[in-house]
Amino acid sequence: MLILGGGWFVGRAVVVTAEAADHQVTVFNRGRSAPPSRIVTRVSGDRTDPADLARLAEHGPWDVVIDVHGVVPRHVGAAAAALRDAAERYVLVSTVSVYRDWPREPVHEGSPLHPADPDADPGEWTWGTGVYGPLKSGAEAAAARVYSPERLVVVRPGVILGPGEYGNRLTWWLRRSASGGKILAPGSPDDFLRPVDVRDLADFVLRLVEREAYGVYNVAGPADRDTWGDLLDACLTATGTTAPVEWVDGQWLAAQGVRQWVELPMWRTAPGTWAIDTTRAQRAGLTCRPLAETVTDTWAWLASGGQPVTTDRQALHGLDSDWERQLLDRWEARQAAR
Ligand SMILES: NC(=O)c1ccc[n+]([C@@H]2O[C@H](COP(=O)([O-])OP(=O)(O)OC[C@H]3O[C@@H](n4cnc5c(N)ncnc54)[C@H](OP(=O)(O)O)[C@@H]3O)[C@@H](O)[C@H]2O)c1
Known part of the structure; x- marks a missing residue:
């Protein structure tokens, strides 16, 4: 090939x-x-x-x-x-x-x-x-x-994660977890997300090639399996951090002007974000490893000196630490006043 x-x-x-x-x-x-x-x-x-x-x-x-x-x-x-x-x-x-x-x-x-x-x-x-x-x-x-x-x-x-990632999505959440201090997390820990591991995507592409398949295939992680709580837990575990996590209402974050998808990577309030029909791919053999494995392996890659390729896209992603602190202060003041 x-x-x-x-x-x-x-x-x-x-x-x-x-x-x-x-x-x-x-x-x-x-x-x-x-x-x-x-x-x-x-x-x-x-x-x-x-x-x-x-x-x-x-x-x-x-x-x-x-x-x-x-x-x-x-x-x-x-x-x-x-x-x-x-x-x-x-x-x-x-x-x-x-x-x-x-x-x-x-x-x-x-x-x-x-x-x-x-x-x-x-x-x-x-x-x-x-x-x-x-x-x-x-x-x-x-x-x-x-x-x-x-x-x-x-x-x-949809979103692809794993060792070698250069979009600064999971790598940002991992680095943010490793740096400690209270972490602003968007929405609810029960909200689902559906990234796919790059190695599972590669396996699937090869499977299609070997079977001489044709046509169009959406690819995403399994529906209703992995949550934002799982993601943050896995990031904290992988990085060996015990930082507290503050879950902040997504609509409120959006109203503060937080840029969705970029400032808090992979988070957005649009209802179709993870509503990707992957039935065809599953029937054709797509299998997805546990999210925790993706997180652990990506941190292992970064921690061993893995260098993401430099692109203009990386700079788009991530929340400035002062801005995160301001948002947490505002959110906590709002909660205290209620
Ligand atoms: N990341 C995500 O979450 C996501 C989600 C959905 C879809 N996708 C899609 O997934 C794909 C990601 O691909 P990747 O960047 O990881 O691919 P890759 O094949 O691993 O890396 C890109 C390769 O393209 C080569 N290249 C760049 N410009 C070139 C040029 N002008 N001529 C020849 N070679 C060139 C680079 O090597 P040299 O620099 O040595 O030329 C590099 O080897 C993209 O199609 C993207 O749209 C990504």
Whole structure:
């Protein structure tokens, strides 16, 4: 198989999983990211450069190409076109952000998508709301323009966590737990959340590849299993901290202007946030390890010197410590006055 990307997080997990299953793996990236393994075949190049893609195609054929990192539609379309004859099937790692109504409403694979422009290329782009989802929707359309439905798999994960994470979500909660002091936690400890472990996502992608599956699959952790209380408990246990946790009403936090999803990573009040129908993926074999294992292993990775890849996205995530203290003071004054 050919993996476009493979060096940061999801792609890295896919490479490790594929090799463990004795697949022959070629990775294509610019060579800035360290390879997760010495036995993969490496082809260096920039996917934005048509000449590099043409040179890549000469290294084929492959049974399948897994496009892990594709976001810009024009680049996904160019890769698909260049590899059309070199790779039998195309797997695109997309996202639930492609759904027009996510996170306001529950989504299933047939829910409406953001309008897709398969030729879009905004040049510079950021992770900002209203940018990423439409781009990924366009990326799906770009792949589908080249690969017919029975040769195409689109995987749409929600939040992905685990060793190697660079979005600063679980890593932020872990570092926050480790730093001690009273921790502001959003909503109720009984609220559910459904992140998926990167290794479970990689296993699932490989399962789809091995079964020559096709179609679209939402991917998220199990419904009604893991709570915010479980998450915070696991973070405190993993980091060996005994800091008190103050659960603060979510609507009140929103009214204070706390930026949802970013300042308190993974928290938002929109009712569809975790309402992702994953029935298809479960039927196709998605299995999810306990959240506590994801948390423990991510802390072990960080504590042993694991370095998340640097992106502009990390800086978006996390609550400033002075702002957290102010919010806790305000909340406690409000509670005392009641
Ligand atoms: N994180 C989440 O919670 C979440 C949720 C839903 C969906 N997703 C999706 O999951 C995927 C995450 O992928 P990842 O970043 O972890 O993938 P990855 O394959 O592990 O890492 C990205 C790779 O792309 C390479 N790369 C970057 N720019 C390149 C270019 N111009 N030409 C060639 N190679 C290039 C990088 O290597 P070099 O720097 O060496 O080139 C790196 O190896 C994305 O598609 C994202 O949309 C993420």
